[in-house]
Amino acid sequence: xxxxxxxxxxxxxxxxxxxxxxxxxxxxxxxxxxxxxxxxxxxxxxxxxxxxxxxxxxxxxxxxxxxxxxxxxxxxxxxxxxxxxxxxxxxxxxxxxxxxxxxxxxxxxxxxxxxxxxxxxxxxxxxxxxxxxxxxxxxxxxxxxxxxxxxxxxxxxxxxxxxxxxxxxxxxxxxxxxxxxxxxxxxxxxxxxxxxxxxxxxxxxxxxxxxxxxxxxxxxxxxxxxxxxxxxxxxxxxxxxxxxxxxxxxxxx
Amino acid sequence: xxxxxxxxxxxxxxxxxxxxxxxxxxxxxxxxxxxxxxxxxxxxxxxxxxxxxxxxxxxxxxxxxxxxxxxxxxxxxxxxxxxxxxxxxxxxxxxxxxxxxxxxxxxxxxxxxxxxxxxxxxxxxxxxxxxxxxxxxxxxxxxxxxxxxxxxxxxxxxxxxxxxxxxxxxxxxxxxxxxxxxxxxxxxxxxxxxxxxxxxxxxxxxxxxxxxxxxxxxxxxxxxxxxxxxxxxxxxxxxxxxxxxxxxxxxxxxxxxxxxxxxxxxxxxxxxxxxxxxxxxxxxxxxxxxxxxxxxxxxxxxxxxxxxxxxxxxxxxxxxx
Ligand SMILES: Nc1ncnc2c1ncn2[C@@H]1O[C@H](COP(=O)(O)OP(=O)(O)O)[C@@H](O)[C@H]1O
Ligand SMILES: [Mg+2]
Numbered sequence: 001x002x003x004x005x006x007x008x009x010x011x012x013x014x015x016x017x018x019x020x021x022x023x024x025x026x027x028x029x030x031x032x033x034x035x036x037x038x039x040x041x042x043x044x045x046x047x048x049x050x051x052x053x054x055x056x057x058x059x060x061x062x063x064x065x066x067x068x069x070x071x072x073x074x075x076x077x078x079x080x081x082x083x084x085x086x087x088x089x090x091x092x093x094x095x096x097x098x099x100x101x102x103x104x105x106x107x108x109x110x111x112x113x114x115x116x117x118x119x120x121x122x123x124x125x126x127x128x129x130x131x132x133x134x135x136x137x138x139x140x141x142x143x144x145x146x147x148x149x150x151x152x153x154x155x156x157x158x159x160x161x162x163x164x165x166x167x168x169x170x171x172x173x174x175x176x177x178x179x180x181x182x183x184x185x186x187x188x189x190x191x192x193x194x195x196x197x198x199x200x201x202x203x204x205x206x207x208x209x210x211x212x213x214x215x216x217x218x219x220x221x222x223x224x225x226x227x228x229x230x231x232x233x234x235x236x237x238x239x240x241x242x243x244x245x246x247x248x249x250x251x252x253x
Numbered sequence: 254x255x256x257x258x259x260x261x262x263x264x265x266x267x268x269x270x271x272x273x274x275x276x277x278x279x280x281x282x283x284x285x286x287x288x289x290x291x292x293x294x295x296x297x298x299x300x301x302x303x304x305x306x307x308x309x310x311x312x313x314x315x316x317x318x319x320x321x322x323x324x325x326x327x328x329x330x331x332x333x334x335x336x337x338x339x340x341x342x343x344x345x346x347x348x349x350x351x352x353x354x355x356x357x358x359x360x361x362x363x364x365x366x367x368x369x370x371x372x373x374x375x376x377x378x379x380x381x382x383x384x385x386x387x388x389x390x391x392x393x394x395x396x397x398x399x400x401x402x403x404x405x406x407x408x409x410x411x412x413x414x415x416x417x418x419x420x421x422x423x424x425x426x427x428x429x430x431x432x433x434x435x436x437x438x439x440x441x442x443x444x445x446x447x448x449x450x451x452x453x454x455x456x457x458x459x460x461x462x463x464x465x466x467x468x469x470x471x472x473x474x475x476x477x478x479x480x481x482x483x484x485x486x487x488x489x490x491x492x493x494x495x496x497x498x499x500x501x502x503x504x505x506x507x508x509x510x511x512x513x514x515x516x517x518x519x520x521x522x523x524x525x526x527x528x529x530x531x532x533x534x535x536x537x538x539x540x541x542x543x544x545x546x547x548x549x550x551x552x553x554x555x556x557x558x559x560x561x562x563x564x565x566x567x568x569x570x571x572x573x574x
Contacts, residue, residue, distance in 0.1 A: 052460060078462035092453040092462070103450050106443055107462040113471070114443035125443075164459050 002031045002199045005167035009058035020046040021195035022223040033200045035210045038220035044203045048173045052084035053077045081168030089154045093147035101129040104164035136160045169199045262566045265565030266520045277422050281572025295530050296425040297486045302522030309535035310517035314450030315370045318379030321353050322477045328486025335401050341404030356477025360470050386496040388496040397495025515561035524562040
């Protein structure tokens, strides 16, 4: 059972006049799968960037297992187990699939100041990498250049890289982005298997996925959380229906 | 082995090294003795290009200031020699250490920037070193300094010295192969994977928990030391140092050699140095306006010859066609 917790307090980030994160406070409880939904441009990716360290917050604080990490670099956060995936696939395109995952595993095994021994046939890197690829169904594609994978496969690799770092907390930014229904369904099933193995923040557009997977849901609108609760509460919340779900239903109708 | 036998680039590179090894034996016999010097120069530039390729081809760092390390290697050797210290066991480690320290300082600052800014700041640092060299009145300032003694490596009165032309030549060949071997180990090591990762996608390197900066900096220092070595060798070969060896056109030529040969390949820089220096040698024997042909030719190769010389040979392989 995962024990890591993230406490976020009054996190704020503005781009010029645009406040993309507006005093956001919430917690990721140990082992929970906490979903974040909200319309395009609500600030979901910005929030992930702030938590993972790609962006520095203007104000506010982040605590990881009680330790303030607000001023830590992205690398230091990931090193301690706070690891993200990207909405826009961010892989090593000219590496093989296996090397993508092996490099992430390398990071978990301490510093990489090994100058002499070949990394590629080091079982200490290969074996765990292959196990992760097996989990996401890419084992048979291990030696293919990552850039040559299909979109769905690249999305799977995107997650595999994050998993290979042996994270404590996973921040997943729209893992289903751009996927067809079949791939999406497979990804939802896979995320279901990750649940309870990590503390997870899941940013997702796909409502079916969110309501199927989440323990709690936070709704973000204009950089501000307008509601947090169990899926049933969120579904019933008038404010949410009006601001977000309602939009979708009218759009779908 | 079978794979190598079917790989035209590997065959061509093997043949090239056989030719290089035979030059001091064959060239004088057929009346082309001066080609021994040409090939010695090619090997020295190859070492420098291999050094630059480590950060440029594998790490995506386009340094426009690597001539600085040619100068630092050359000047450290030259100045010691001028003061009567000919012992290579003193000259070389000192020159390499100074190269390392300077590369560390320049790299530490330059690597805070990216893209065009990185190119400009490495250039600016190198020109600082150039002007420093040009201001050393005692050592010939702009005109440079003639060096009378090459490095000696005797221990108790016996041992080789670089005054022996053939010994020097084969030492160059051995050092070139050694530097390539070292780079081969490095780029395939854990460190090398991080270095390549930063070229491919630096954001993701950070996101998986690797602080890219320190790895890039170490690569920059190793690269500077290798080019520093080339500087020692160059000054030994020419028995001459001048600020010109660290002026910005030399940095540009190094970049050209790396691109010309095929970036991010182990032997590409050797092909690049060979093509660059042979072309210059041959064209300049036809016309004194050879630069007018040479420049555009280089640009055409860079624009249309993807992967450089090695890439071209590679495409001759029917399996890749
Ligand atoms: N680097 C940036 N510079 C300026 N504006 C940005 C930047 N990143 C995001 N934004 C803006 O912040 C808002 C939130 O964007 P984002 O976090 O990507 O939303 P979401 O992921 O919820 O779709 C958008 O209006 C977007 O245009
Ligand atoms: Mg987004």
